[in-house]
Amino acid sequence: MKTFRYWLFIGLLITGAMIQGKAFAISFGDEGALEVTGKIQSRISLRTSGSEGFTFPDVAKGNMVQQRNLAMIELNHVLSRQSETMPEFKYHVKGRFLYEGVYDYGPEAFRDLRDANPDVIDDFKHDEDLWELYADYLKGPWFFRVGKQNLSWGETDIYQLLDRINPLDNTFGGAFEDLDDRRIPIWMARGMYNFGNVGPISSLTLEGFWNPGHAGQEVAPFAPYGTPYAYPSPPPTVPVRLHEPEETFQNSRAGVRIQGVIDDNFNVALAHYQTIMDTPSAVVTIDPSVEGMVAQDLTYETVQVTGASMNFYEEHLNTVFRTEVAWFWDEPVFIPEINAPALFGNFVTGEIPKTNVLRYMVGFDKNFWFRLINKKSMINMYFQYFAEYYTSYDRRQKVPVNRFPAGEFIDQERYEDKYTLLTSTTYMDGTLTPQVALVYDPEGALMYIPSIEKSFHPWIFKLSYYGITGHDDVSVGILRDRQQVSFQATLVF
Amino acid sequence: MKTHKNGIMVLAVMIVLAIATGALAAKEQYVDKSNWETLKGLMPDVALNWVKSGDMVVRYSTLDYDPGKVLPEWVLESKMENIGKYTLTENKAIVETATGNPPRFIKGIPFPDVKLNDPDGGAKVIWNGFYMRNANGSLSNELEVKFFGRKTGYERTILCDWFSKPFDGYEPARSEPNPNNFESVNQILIKSPYDMAGTAMMTWKYRTDKENMLYGYVPAIRRVRRLTPSGRSDALFGSDYAQDDGGYVAYDGAVNYFNWKIIGEGEVLGGFISTKPTLVTRNKAGHWDFNFKNDGPIQWSFEKKREKNSGAPWFVDSAVWAKRPVWIVEGIPKDIYYNYGRQIFYIDKETHCCYWKVIDDRTGKHWKTLWYYWSMGQDAEKTVSWNAMLITTILDERMQHATCQDGNRRYRCGVDLNSNQFSLSGFTALCK
Known part of the structure; x- marks a missing residue:
């Protein structure tokens, strides 16, 4: 099987090289062009800092931690285009082929990990999937999309507020991966109706989606202990049991959003939806059927989110301002005394405490000329300030990550905030893109990601550095021993 | 004898x-x-x-026909009907001469009687060009954006869909509801290569002097995002074009962003795809397709074998160049941060289409040149006419690098696009 996957990837790479970056298009009649595009990508990441604390396996500086090979093949077919009298029909299919080589030919520590736990790691390291499959119908003010798809609401980048509809694959590269590359498409029916102009609001649109909970829910995969992007923790001392949501209607992901443009400038949206937490909630269970009678149960809880977003252009400052606010109803939190009373000598099964959480973001997008460094293209700058506030805060609240070496849990503050900044421009007719991304936590942690991307059509090469500095018990600082440099080669067609 | x-x-x-x-x-x-x-x-x-x-x-x-007569019928009619009917405000918005009010609808082109010494003549020529595009109705085109370098030759192609819908100028749009007072709306969607596919942009242009509204869809964040109109002289998708280097008059921004002036008139060579009108035919949906195959193959200079460093790869060798009467119009941006300085436009007096644009940088030195290859379409019965800006090319003289927009794959006029497609929800629906 391993050999098959290897040759499958090599075959895709050769096929991609042979077609020299050209997309396929097969025409059917006046409209129906069927187009095939895709990418074949290989990425290698090397640690630039040695493992510390609870990080396992122990990987020395300079060692490979990722050798990911990814192929995406996409097919788009417009069967009929929309006009005043005709509806539009189209469909989209995307296949994804993934192979992570670090467990087969990476450092010994990762190969040993695979040997010790072949089922989990083999499942984790490869994927051949029908990644997206949906059909669209458009007719006048109506739009429907049914199938396996992604849906993103809100105004934020990097951190999600209203954008928590699809689960995230944090095993895919964790915080070192673009948000969209981590989204997992789910089966969903989605519809929109455009009311047009209503009073001072134009493009007033009602949107809704439903991901059935009784037909097998997709949840965010849990990074197994020992994989490169798992949070540092001591080895589990009791059996860990992961429970996916029960297949019931109540566990559906579903929501509605109404949005429009006020006064031809203010884009406003109000939304309410139910989703499933990406991080499972942990309780320590007393279970006589388990050896030692104690187990750790991880369950994916549902949460309801109500929020609003807005953007507008301010012409004197030549700036687009963005803001978003979201209220998370009864979000699971971690209070060791409640989740794991056994740790405190109280041998009863724990419970999941819940509280309301307010999260918001204020940001702006500014494009400006800085001709000293670029005469042809503007500098793009995107700034965001994020904050979260626990309304019914319990001083015992913790982040379920252990502090090294004693193993106590990290404190959860009532009010936390972060700043993000992304700056980029392009040179050489858009083929060279330098970019710097920053995430700063005022409690004392900074993540900085300088990168440079150059394309020699149909090849694109990208070099990125992921640097982290600060306290190891503060947000992004928790991963400060995972600093890495990544080189990525992509063939597009 | x-x-x-x-x-x-x-x-x-x-x-x-x-x-x-x-x-x-x-x-x-x-x-x-x-x-x-x-x-x-x-x-x-x-x-x-x-x-x-x-x-x-x-x-x-020379052309086998008069391009000034191969125009949509409402344009030809407006050349008589609209004489003296409209004028411009101080902010270069169009109003009725008689009442001073904005017109509810303008048929064809608004200013058929431009005069050399009219201080608003330059702005009127630009408005005519905007309405000339509108007069061709809703467009549904497939564009190849080709990149060339002098040393590298042909580099790559970005494949896009282009949709535009006019609310003014195009006679069948007279009955179209227009509660937002749009002049026109348009969308561009990139289809390939894969790394850019899904990127999309939508522009709402108003009939007043209001700023254009821009939305972009970025696949990496998977949502529609508001864009600043300040980037209109920024490089578009990394090409040699800026957003404003578009339309039938090589300018696609708001008229009042610039100071316009006619600085001359005369004859220049205009680029055409053929000496004959291109055959247009009505398809099953009732839209009009340009049949470029009848004009013979389009031969690019990059396709022919060249000696090393001889010739440039970005020309269409099969195109014909014919003398045309033009207004020579100067445009100077009001925005001190605009990336271009003075621009000189050569715009046909009869077809209201641009042939050349010469662009200086902000210090007054020549930077870029933009030119067109037009296709004037007519049906077999010579009763229906449409006009296509089939290929445009912009050359950065300093970098010796050019970008071409080629509509040869699909160019469709008079399409009955639904207004909902250009709403926020319609735009979202077009995206991934």
Whole structure:
């Protein structure tokens, strides 16, 4: 099987090289062009800092931690285009082929990990999937999309507020991966109706989606202990049991959003939806059927989110301002005394405490000329300030990550905030893109990601550095021993 | 006597041959670096230098038709009906001359009677160009954006869909509800290559002096995002084009962003895809398709075998260049941060389409040149006419790098696009 996957990837790479970056298009009649595009990508990441604390396996500086090979093949077919009298029909299919080589030919520590736990790691390291499959119908003010798809609401980048509809694959590269590359498409029916102009609001649109909970829910995969992007923790001392949501209607992901443009400038949206937490909630269970009678149960809880977003252009400052606010109803939190009373000598099964959480973001997008460094293209700058506030805060609240070496849990503050900044421009007719991304936590942690991307059509090469500095018990600082440099080669067609 | 008769016969044959040869010479000739002086005064100086240096060979010809008459019928009618009917406000918005109010609808072009000494003449020529595009109705085109370098030759292609819908100028749009007072709306969606596929942009242009509204869809964040209009002179998708380098007059921003002035008139060579009108046919949906295959193959200079460092790869060798009457219009941006300085436009007085734009940088030095290859479409019965800006090219003279927009794959006029497609929800629906 391993050999098959290897040759499958090599075959895709050769096929991609042979077609020299050209997309396929097969025409059917006046409209129906069927187009095939895709990418074949290989990425290698090397640690630039040695493992510390609870990080396992122990990987020395300079060692490979990722050798990911990814192929995406996409097919788009417009069967009929929309006009005043005709509806539009189209469909989209995307296949994804993934192979992570670090467990087969990476450092010994990762190969040993695979040997010790072949089922989990083999499942984790490869994927051949029908990644997206949906059909669209458009007719006048109506739009429907049914199938396996992604849906993103809100105004934020990097951190999600209203954008928590699809689960995230944090095993895919964790915080070192673009948000969209981590989204997992789910089966969903989605519809929109455009009311047009209503009073001072134009493009007033009602949107809704439903991901059935009784037909097998997709949840965010849990990074197994020992994989490169798992949070540092001591080895589990009791059996860990992961429970996916029960297949019931109540566990559906579903929501509605109404949005429009006020006064031809203010884009406003109000939304309410139910989703499933990406991080499972942990309780320590007393279970006589388990050896030692104690187990750790991880369950994916549902949460309801109500929020609003807005953007507008301010012409004197030549700036687009963005803001978003979201209220998370009864979000699971971690209070060791409640989740794991056994740790405190109280041998009863724990419970999941819940509280309301307010999260918001204020940001702006500014494009400006800085001709000293670029005469042809503007500098793009995107700034965001994020904050979260626990309304019914319990001083015992913790982040379920252990502090090294004693193993106590990290404190959860009532009010936390972060700043993000992304700056980029392009040179050489858009083929060279330098970019710097920053995430700063005022409690004392900074993540900085300088990168440079150059394309020699149909090849694109990208070099990125992921640097982290600060306290190891503060947000992004928790991963400060995972600093890495990544080189990525992509063939597009 | 017989000798005399033979002599007359020979003389007659010689005269006929001479006339025929002369007519052929007048009909078409190729102008290159050996006879470039032939084109003095007929091209912008920067373009004439390309011929002089051997970069460009001009197929200099006359057209078998009058392009000023191969225009949509409402444009031809408006040339009589709209004389003196409209004027401009201080902010260069169009109002009725009689009432001073904004017109509810303008048929065809608003200013058929532009005068050389009219201080608003430049702005009126630009408005006419905007309405000329509108007059061709909703467009549904498939564009190839080709990149070229002098040393690298052909580099790559970005494949896009382009949709635009006018709310003014196009007679069938008269009955279209227009509660937002749009002049036109448009969308561009990138289809390939994969790394750019899904990127999309939508622009709402207003009939007033209001700022354009721009939305972008970025696949990486998977949502529609508001864009600042301040980036209109920024490089578009990394190409040599800026967003404003578009439309039928090589300018696609708001009229009041610039100070406009007519600085001359005359004749220049305009680029056309053929000496004949392109055949347009009605498809099953009732839309009008340009059938470029009837015009013969489009031959790009990059496709022919060239000696090293000879010629430039970004020209369409099969295109014809014919003399056309033009207004020469100067445009100077009001925005001190705009990336271009003075621009000179050469715009046809009869078709209201641009042939050349010469762009200076902010210090007054020449930077880029933009030119068009037009296709004037007509049906077999010669009763329906449409106009296509089939290929446009912009050359960055400093970088010796060019980008072309080629609509040869699908160019469709008079499409009945639904207004909902250009709403926020419609735009979202088009995206991934």
